[in-house]
Amino acid sequence: xxxxxxxxxYEALLxxxxxxxxxxxxxxxxxxxxxxxxxxxxxxxxxxxxxxxSRNSWVDVYNENTTLRxxxxxxxxxxxxxxxxxxxxxxxxxxxxxxxxxxxICWVAxxxxxxxxxxxxxxxxxxxxxxxxxxxxxxxxxxxEPNVVMIxxxxxxxxxxxxxxxxxxxxxxxxxxxxLGVCGFVFVDAVKVKSRVVVMVVGILFIFGNIYNMYNxxxxxxxxxxxxxxxxxxxxxxxxxxxSTQRSISMQIVLFSINGIYTLFKDKKQELMIFATGHIYRExxxxxxxxxxxxxxxxxxxxxxxxx
Numbered sequence: 001x002x003x004x005x006x007x008x009x010y011e012a013l014l015x016x017x018x019x020x021x022x023x024x025x026x027x028x029x030x031x032x033x034x035x036x037x038x039x040x041x042x043x044x045x046x047x048x049x050x051x052x053x054s055r056n057s058w059v060d061v062y063n064e065n066t067t068l069r070x071x072x073x074x075x076x077x078x079x080x081x082x083x084x085x086x087x088x089x090x091x092x093x094x095x096x097x098x099x100x101x102x103x104x105i106c107w108v109a110x111x112x113x114x115x116x117x118x119x120x121x122x123x124x125x126x127x128x129x130x131x132x133x134x135x136x137x138x139x140x141x142x143x144x145e146p147n148v149v150m151i152x153x154x155x156x157x158x159x160x161x162x163x164x165x166x167x168x169x170x171x172x173x174x175x176x177x178x179x180l181g182v183c184g185f186v187f188v189d190a191v192k193v194k195s196r197v198v199v200m201v202v203g204i205l206f207i208f209g210n211i212y213n214m215y216n217x218x219x220x221x222x223x224x225x226x227x228x229x230x231x232x233x234x235x236x237x238x239x240x241x242x243x244s245t246q247r248s249i250s251m252q253i254v255l256f257s258i259n260g261i262y263t264l265f266k267d268k269k270q271e272l273m274i275f276a277t278g279h280i281y282r283e284x285x286x287x288x289x290x291x292x293x294x295x296x297x298x299x300x301x302x303x304x305x306x307x308x
Contacts, residue, residue, distance in 0.1 A: 085133060085193065092129030093198040099125055100181070104205050108212060112170040119177035126184060130191060139190040141276065147256040148186055148275050154249045154256075155182040161249075165226055165242050181206070182253065186260075189273045196270055203264050210254045217247035 099122035162175040226242040
């Protein structure tokens with residue numbers, strides 16, 4: 001005959017099970033924390049306190065993506081940042097993000113003079129962001145990527161065409177800012193300390209700007225009937241139109257950037273180089289987290305010693 005336990009005994013057993021579960025959870029957390037450095041534990045506690053204080057503030061997003069990355073590893077070498085660099089990155093990112101957004105709006109609205117003014121201010125904030133915050137070793141590594149080379153060549157061709165056949169008097173300046181924006185986005189991997197949120201915003205604006213170009217060259221009236229150049233072969237005359245050429249360049253820039261855009265949104269921890277094919281890790285310089293490329297490590301070490 002089976003005896004049913006009393007309600008009091010059942011409740012006591014349930015409390016005991018809950019206490020054991022809490023104890024197991026505590027032991028797991030202690031075991032996980034033992035493998036971390038005191039700095040990481042302190043930063044985690046600070047992040048938890050800040051998140052509890054204001055879960056939806058932009059400061060939390062900035063702290064999680066930038067401030068906690070004061071000690072970074074680039075191609076196997078530890079790179080430390082000072083307070084001055086953190087301040088420049090902080091205000092440079094905020095200013096560049098806001099100015100880029102305003103500049104795109106002015107460009108779409110056809111306010112060319114405002115676009116030039118806003119773009120000039122954006123260059124200043126961009127200079128604040130990259131000052132003493134660029135790894136030339138990574139920049140050289142990016143130049144070995146065919147997609148990066150093609151994007152840079154297309155951006156240069158886009159600017160040269162606008163100088164040769166300008167839409168208006170301000171077109172060369174506007175397109176110089178556009179070409180600088182394309183080059184800056186391609187070389188964002190070479191920036192040592194940066195916020196993922198700002199990079200994503202710039203990436204979205206990069207896609208939007210090129211799609212806007214393609215839309216106007218396909219469905220709009222940009223450069224309608226403008227002849228780029230003509231040539232004759234064996235008595236046959238051929239004509240290159242500016243409209244179709246610029247449309248093709250914008251499409252090619254987007255196509256060569258698709259893989260980098262995908263990596264940008266997929267890599268939440270900023271471990272991979274955006275425009276490097278083969279999933280190259282920023283920490284090691286190879287496609288593996290555990291295998292370092294010794295030549296790159298030596299170059300990073302020499303670059304670090306020169307900067308110091």
